[in-house]
Amino acid sequence: MNKGLLIVLSGPSGVGKGTVCSELRNKQNDLVYSVSATTRVPRQGEIDGVNYFFKSREQFQDMIARDALLEHAEYVGNYYGTPRDFVERTLASGKDIILEIEVQGALKVKEKFPQGVFVFLVPPSLDELKHRITGRGTENSDVIDSRMSVAVQEMSLIRYYDYAVVNDQIDSACHRIQSIITAEHCRKDRFISELESVKEASEKA
């Protein structure tokens, strides 16, 4: 009872998952962040163990072999994955945990945790998405085109998610996600065992 919720925040590359996730953690400091492992090169300012666990391909493949990842996927030439034990320990302790992961990884998590809450972060428009990816200034145009193509394909996967949150304004997106978390805690299944005990107590009286 009172187990934590697994919130899976996904969406196309460049939609702003990282920014929204950071802001959510600022607003709600009891929300545990699941740090992903990746083989991609750190961007400026990213800290190992905070933004990602940065791994070599050899290290990552060893984690796969040890079944130490809840999911993993190769995306635009890099591995991304979710260390399994951290997620499982957090849920068992009754805390909510948020996974910020790529679309393919999220769907693999769904296979193992269908009871998770799957949130797809949506760009206001594809133009805006391209602007954000280009605006990073860290990639060449082939990478941008490849990412845009992947992003369009990924959008069709929204049908496997529970919620779609438009990232038009960070504060609005965060408010919607916080509302989703609150609402999911109110799902009737969480209350049914509690109600059964109330009813039994009444019948004894």
Added chain:
Amino acid sequence: MNKGLLIVLSGPSGVGKGTVCSELRNKQNDLVYSVSATTRVPRQGEIDGVNYFFKSREQFQDMIARDALLEHAEYVGNYYGTPRDFVERTLASGKDIILEIEVQGALKVKEKFPQGVFVFLVPPSLDELKHRITGRGTENSDVIDSRMSVAVQEMSLIRYYDYAVVNDQIDSACHRIQSIITAEHCRKDRFISELESVKEASEKA
């Protein structure tokens, strides 16, 4: 597109549906209140057309005959019902509407509007429920016992609802219901047609 949500707020008699509903409308003045029709005698302070449309049994039976009610039920000797046209016009105009109704009526609405959002307001305990019913000071003890018995039976119907909201504090209950409304507006189905148009625009470019 952008049709309003039908929010059905129900729960056992005396749980505080009316108080929570009033406070919700204070906090969120774009939320339209569906005024129910009833044959029960007005309580002190209740206003016809605001709290309820108070009807004689003859008037109510005429509404049934004209199919002018979305649902109706007899409860502790009185009729309660939801005028159909007001609900349908509100939803069509894109506004959210909240129905505050008895448990039986809510389930009938569910048959006609399965896409509604069904919220069951839960007392913190049955003792607290009894205290609230007694505390009204407007009913005799037979009526109270009858209501308690019905309330316990009604609680088992929570399995037909989507959400259970404990009415421990009015502000907390309202915050949870507002979160549920926000979350339901983010359900992926509402966004899929929008995403399809974004994708088409990209393919033309």
